[in-house]
Every structure is written in C-alpha cells, then in structure tokens.
Amino acid sequence: MNKFTIASVAVATALLAGCGGSSSGSNGGDGNTGKPPVGGEAEVCFNPTLWEDATHEATWQARWSEESDFYLQTEHTQISNGVDFEEHKSITQVEYISNYSETPLGFELESKSHRLQKSRNGSSQRFEYYVIDEQSTSVSYAGDQYVNDFDGSVEDDRDVNSPAAPQWLFGSDKGQTTAASYTSEFSFFLDGQLEDRLVYGQNKRQVTFNGFETIDVNGKSVETCSFSIDSTLKGNADGEVWTDIEQSEQWIDKDTGVVVKSIRSFQEIVDGMVDYESYEEKVLKAYVIDGEVIFSTEDEELPEA
Numbered sequence: 632m633n634k635f636t637i638a639s640v641a642v643a644t645a646l647l648a649g650c651g652g653s654s655s656g657s658n659g660g661d662g663n664t665g666k667p668p669v670g671g672e673a674e675v676c677f678n679p680t681l682w683e684d685a686t687h688e689a690t691w692q693a694r695w696s697e698e699s700d701f702y703l704q705t706e707h708t709q710i711s712n713g714v715d716f717e718e719h720k721s722i723t724q725v726e727y728i729s730n731y732s733e734t735p736l737g738f739e740l741e742s743k744s745h746r747l748q749k750s751r752n753g754s755s756q757r758f759e760y761y762v763i764d765e766q767s768t769s770v771s772y773a774g775d776q777y778v779n780d781f782d783g784s785v786e787d788d789r790d791v792n793s794p795a796a797p798q799w800l801f802g803s804d805k806g807q808t809t810a811a812s813y814t815s816e817f818s819f820f821l822d823g824q825l826e827d828r829l830v831y832g833q834n835k836r837q838v839t840f841n842g843f844e845t846i847d848v849n850g851k852s853v854e855t856c857s858f859s860i861d862s863t864l865k866g867n868a869d870g871e872v873w874t875d876i877e878q879s880e881q882w883i884d885k886d887t888g889v890v891v892k893s894i895r896s897f898q899e900i901v902d903g904m905v906d907y908e909s910y911e912e913k914v915l916k917a918y919v920i921d922g923e924v925i926f927s928t929e930d931e932e933l934p935e936a
Contacts, residue, residue, distance in 0.1 A: 667769040668809060669802040673840045676856035677768040677801035678888025682723050682761070685710050688919040689889075692849060694912050704913070716760040717791045717818075719773040727757040755779045762795040768802050771795035774815075787820035796836060799858055799883070803840035811836045815864065832866040846882055848891045849916050849928040855882040855891060874900040887926050891915040 687708045692701040707728040714724040760773040774791040793814050800809050813834050819827040841857035857880065864875040879895040892914050899907040918926040 667764070667767045667771075667797060667800045667802055668804075668807060669767045671800075671802045671804040671807065671840065672842075673799075673801040673803045673856050673858075674768050676883045676885050676888055677799075679763065679765045679768075681888050682710060682712070682763045682770075684712055685921050686728075688917075690916045690918075691913045692916060693914075696910050697912070701912075701914070703916075714760070716773055716776070717789065718793060719760060719762065719791075719795060722773055722795075723761045723763055725759040725761065727759075761798070767800075769797065770799045770801075772798045785820075785822050787823075789818045789820075791816045791818070792834070796834065796862075797838045798860070799881075800838050800840065801856075803838075805840060805842035808837050808839040811838070817868075829868045831868055832864055834862060834864045836860065836862045841880075843885070844882065846892060848882075849914055851928040853882075853891055854885045856885060857882050872901075873906070876900070884926060887918070889915070889918050889926055891926070 687706075687710065689706045689708075691704045691706070693704040694701045709726045709728055711724045711726065713721050716722060716724070756776075756778040758776040758778075760775065762771040762773055763769075764771070771794075772792060773795040774789065776790075777786075777788040779786045779788075793816065796813050797809060797811050803809065813836070815831040815834055817827075817829055817831060818825065837860070839859045839861075841859055843854060844857045845852055845854050847853075859880050860878070862875075862877045866873045866875060876898045877895070878897075879893060881890055881894075882892040883889065884891045893912070895909075895911045897907075897909045898905055915926060916928050917924060
C-alpha cells in the first residue's frame with residue numbers, strides 16, 4: 632500500500648514530546664534554533680496525511696512491566712488542525728475520545744503534574760498537541776491538556792513545551808542524533824481562572840534515527856524506521872528539586888507511517904533515590920481511520936494502493 636494514497640490517518644499514539652536542536656549529521660539542525668535535519672533516509676517513513684482531520688482507532692497489545700502478560704488496549708482519538716494551544720498557533724490537536732481496556736486491576740495512568748482519572752460524578756478529557764512540519768518532515772510535541780469536570784467545577788491542567796519538543800525527525804540519516812533543549816511550563820485553571828503557573832525546569836533531549844529494522848508485530852513481519860528518544864528534566868519548582876529521566880524506542884511502519892511498536896521507561900529521582908518509575912510496551916494489532924483499516928496483523932484484506 633502506498634502511504635501517500637491514504638486519505639486520512641494519524642499517529643495519535645505518540646508517547647513522548649520535543650523541537651529544534653543541534654545534530655551530529657551533515658544535514659542536521661542549526662544549533663538550538665528549531666531547525667531539524669532535512670533530506671535524510673528516514674523520510675520514507677514520514678506520512679503527512681496521517682495528521683489530517685479524522686477519527687482514529689488503535690488496538691494494542693500492552694503491558695506495564697517486562698515480566699507481565701500483554702492485555703488488549705484500544706484508543707479512540709480525533710485529529711483536528713488549526714488549533715491554538717498557548718504560544719503554539721494553528722497546530723494539530725489529538726483528542727482522546729475514550730480509552731478502554733482490560734487494564735490490570737489497580738493500575739492508574741500517571742504523569743508528573745496530574746493523574747488521569749474519572750470522577751463518579753464528572754468527566755475527563757485529554758488532549759495532545761503537535762507541530763507538523765512537512766518541509767523538514769518532522770513531528771514535534773507542543774504539550775498536553777487535561778480537562779476535568781468534577782461536580783460542575785472545571786479543572787484545566789496544561790503542560791506546554793517551549794519550543795515544541797522534537798518527537799520524530801524524519802529528515803535524519805541512519806545513526807544521526809539531534810540534540811535539543813526546551814522548557815516545560817505547567818498551568819492550572821479552575822473554572823476558567825488561572826490559579827497557578829510555574830516552569831518545571833530545563834529539558835534536554837536527544838532524538839536518534841537508528842536505521843531501518845524488520846520486526847515482528849504480533850506475528851506479522853514489518854519493515855520499520857527505528858527511533859530512540861532520551862530526555863532528562865532537571866526540575867526545580869516550589870522548593871522541590873528532582874530529575875526525570877525518560878527513554879523510549881519507537882518503530883514506525885514504512886508503508887503507512889504509523890507506530891507499530893513502542894517501549895518506554897521512566898524514572899523520577901529525588902535526593903538521589905528513585906521516587907517513582909514506570910515501564911510501558913505496546914505492540915499494534917490494528918489501526919483504523921474513519922472506519923477504514925489501515926494496518927492489521929489479522930488476515931483481513933487491506934485497501935489496495
């Protein structure tokens with residue numbers, strides 16, 4: 632299937648964040664000016680039509696430790712363009728319409744500033760924001776937003792990266808690493824009024840295109856682009872000092888541009904001790920856009936190129 636014939640698809644399952652930086656490659660970014668590498672080998676895995684307005688459904692095999700069994704997880708998302716998010720104007724929004732799964736009992740999704748949960752008498756919304764640069768074939772992560780309506784009181788949490796943090800730099804060559812730095816700012820609104828705003832600290836990130844790799848995706852052999860992303864945050868806010876270390880590897884299908892496998896590990900270190908850590912591994916089973924199957928590990932027929 633020719634990825635550029637797909638009407639509308641989105642890689643709504645991105646896990647990390649980051650834009651701009653310096654690169655060790657000859658076509659690399661220009662310092663920390665927000666210019667990612669261009670013209671590299673990984674461009675074959677970039678599919679701009681993935682980020683057009685559409686409704687998406689991704690079904691995964693997921694697990695939260697290397698020793699645990701995989702369970703089924705399904706995500707529903709809506710892609711919308713031309714959305715403003717704090718300083719980032721007219722960018723791409725990914726709204727998580729619903730998340731449901733056979734999640735192990737007691738498991739809770741958690742992030743640095745907030746926990747994603749649902750009140751008995753309320754509702755929750757989650758949004759992620761991306762900057763898509765077709766000229767440099769890059770995807771950068773501007774931040775996220777959680778909106779919770781608990782008994783009529785609306786809480787709005789926002790994490791914003793300045794500048795947007797490099798996520799996938801498809802202009803990279805094999806073995807090329809691009810470095811970037813950016814700040815992460817947290818804001819909390821209550822019923823539309825700003826209650827708190829603070830800068831967590833300075834993030835440093837390295838995005839590496841490892842090259843092409845053929846991997847097993849739930850029994851299906853898939854040729855992919857492999858990316859590694861290493862991020863470190865030196866946090867210092869409200870008298871608290873900590874270090875967050877996040878490492879991930881993601882494999883992107885060359886035919887469609889969708890993420891087919893990802894592994895992520897995270898540690899928060901306080902006073903030299905690990906205060907919190909997590910692990911996530913996801914392997915794609917199927918990806919559907921506006922009702923059309925784009926990727927599947929089953930034997931069903933896919934649309935012709």
